[in-house]
Amino acid sequence: MKYLDEYRDGRVAAKIVAEIGRVTTRPWTLMEVCGGQTHSIVKHGIDRLLPSEIELVHGPGCPVCVTPMEQIDKAHAIARSPGVIFTSFGDMLRVPGSRTDLLRLKSEGADVRIVYAPIDAVRIAQENPDREVVFFAIGFETTAPANALAVMRARALGVGNFTMLVSHVLVPPAIAAVLQSPGNRVQGFLGPGHVCTVMGYREYEAIARNYRVPVVITGFEPVDLLEGVLKTVTQLERAEARVDNQYSRVVSAAGNAGAQRLIWSAFEVCDRKWRGVGTIPKSGLRLRYELRDHDAEKRFDVGTLETREPAECISGQILRGLKKPHDCPAFGNRCSPANPLGATMVSAEGACAAYYAYGRYREAVTAS
Amino acid sequence: MCLAIPGKVLEVFEDRGVRMGRADFGGTVRKVCLESLPEAGLGDYVLVHVGFALSKVDPEEAERTYRFLEELGQLGELDAPQADT
Numbered sequence: 001m002k003y004l005d006e007y008r009d010g011r012v013a014a015k016i017v018a019e020i021g022r023v024t025t026r027p028w029t030l031m032e033v034c035g036g037q038t039h040s041i042v043k044h045g046i047d048r049l050l051p052s053e054i055e056l057v058h059g060p061g062c063p064v065c066v067t068p069m070e071q072i073d074k075a076h077a078i079a080r081s082p083g084v085i086f087t088s089f090g091d092m093l094r095v096p097g098s099r100t101d102l103l104r105l106k107s108e109g110a111d112v113r114i115v116y117a118p119i120d121a122v123r124i125a126q127e128n129p130d131r132e133v134v135f136f137a138i139g140f141e142t143t144a145p146a147n148a149l150a151v152m153r154a155r156a157l158g159v160g161n162f163t164m165l166v167s168h169v170l171v172p173p174a175i176a177a178v179l180q181s182p183g184n185r186v187q188g189f190l191g192p193g194h195v196c197t198v199m200g201y202r203e204y205e206a207i208a209r210n211y212r213v214p215v216v217i218t219g220f221e222p223v224d225l226l227e228g229v230l231k232t233v234t235q236l237e238r239a240e241a242r243v244d245n246q247y248s249r250v251v252s253a254a255g256n257a258g259a260q261r262l263i264w265s266a267f268e269v270c271d272r273k274w275r276g277v278g279t280i281p282k283s284g285l286r287l288r289y290e291l292r293d294h295d296a297e298k299r300f301d302v303g304t305l306e307t308r309e310p311a312e313c314i315s316g317q318i319l320r321g322l323k324k325p326h327d328c329p330a331f332g333n334r335c336s337p338a339n340p341l342g343a344t345m346v347s348a349e350g351a352c353a354a355y356y357a358y359g360r361y362r363e364a365v366t367a368s
Numbered sequence: 369m370c371l372a373i374p375g376k377v378l379e380v381f382e383d384r385g386v387r388m389g390r391a392d393f394g395g396t397v398r399k400v401c402l403e404s405l406p407e408a409g410l411g412d413y414v415l416v417h418v419g420f421a422l423s424k425v426d427p428e429e430a431e432r433t434y435r436f437l438e439e440l441g442q443l444g445e446l447d448a449p450q451a452d453t
Contacts, residue, residue, distance in 0.1 A: 091369050
């Protein structure tokens with residue numbers, strides 16, 4: 001089917017690449033915000049199709065990567081507690097904390113269960129009234145409605161043995177943190193398509209205006225990403241800075257109002273620490289006060305946890321677009337997906353893990 | 369982790385005040401929450417993330433996105449066990 005192949009058609013892609021070459025008159029650095037976009041760019045070699053003046057740097061948009069080690073260590077302490085069933089998305093199981101990971105705890109006898117939907121964790125709590133069931137609620141705005149639904153349902157049904165360990169993060173404050181970071185190089189953003197499916201893109205208009213940067217809401221397929229780059233570079237070359245929507249076949253300006261209402265019924269904005277980056281003001285979500293009975297951090301006293309990231313890891317600079325995986329001497333040797341040193345290697349959508357998965361460690365080795 | 373997967377709505381029902389349904393994701397049938405998508409009905413394609421439908425999409429977009437996610441190895445969440453209704 002011709003239409004289906006339009007977004008991966010080599011000729012369509014070649015036309016856009018040629019157009020990007022035509023409009024580009026000087027160097028520009030763009031950041032894609034979403035980990036799914038990073039994965040797609042590296043897999044399809046989108047960055048290598050672009051004129052040499054255009055550099056793509058990879059942003060902080062992988063929620064698994066940026067979940068702070070303190071929260072991971074708390075998850076591990078809770079999962080080890082007697083009588084607890086600890087539930088999580090599968091992506092979090094291999095993420096290392098200071099000492100261990102959930103998969104290892106499971107093999108050592110902890111009751112750790114993967115759930116497909118957060119609401120399934122509420123069901124597990126109903127089926128196990130004599131156990132404490134904890135759900136590890138991580139994610140960006142895309143995941144927040146599903147997590148909100150789970151806790152609101154637990155409350156509505158009076159499921160008192162269900163709690164959440166919340167470590168939610170928000171995209172717009174992270175973009176602002178990148179732009180405020182000393183030595184920032186990013187001049188334009190490919191905005192996150194599925195985050196904006198939920199939230200719309202009005203929040204990004206303030207960023208475009210206040211920081212004078214173009215933000216182009218972009219999809220995930222090769223042609224989407226190339227179109228996103230073209231729209232961003234075109235604005236930069238014309239000295240424009242506004243929000244544009246490349247992904248209009250899915251994203252609307254207002255997003256999904258019902259999903260947003262659900263988010264704000266369960267969560268409120270808080271300061272949040274990002275792994276590799278540090279605390280970003282007003283960049284996270286926590287449970288609203290009325291839902292404190294379902295807050296795992298109030299139910300379980302895990303004490304103060306001291307965590308330390310390996311000093312060698314440069315993931316904080318990678319997440320802010322200051323460096324790339326190749327710039328790290330540990331990349332591909334002392335640090336790999338099987339033995340990650342930090343944030344950008346812990347999940348498949350992290351920039352370092354994507355470079356590793358698609359063989360880019362080899363060129364780093366041969367270049368050194 | 370943040371990508372939404374398109375599925376076709378096969379069934380719509382109410383579960384204790386919440387609008388739910390079942391959707392087909394390339395042959396895997398999953399329960400989905402349709403609470404925030406009142407306009408989605410039987411036969412419609414919806415983008416679903418961790419069991420929650422976020423938006424309606426047209427069939428061509430759904431098919432293309434599904435194939436794309438499959439190639440990208442991003443359908444892993446569909447392998448997770450599901451609680452029975």
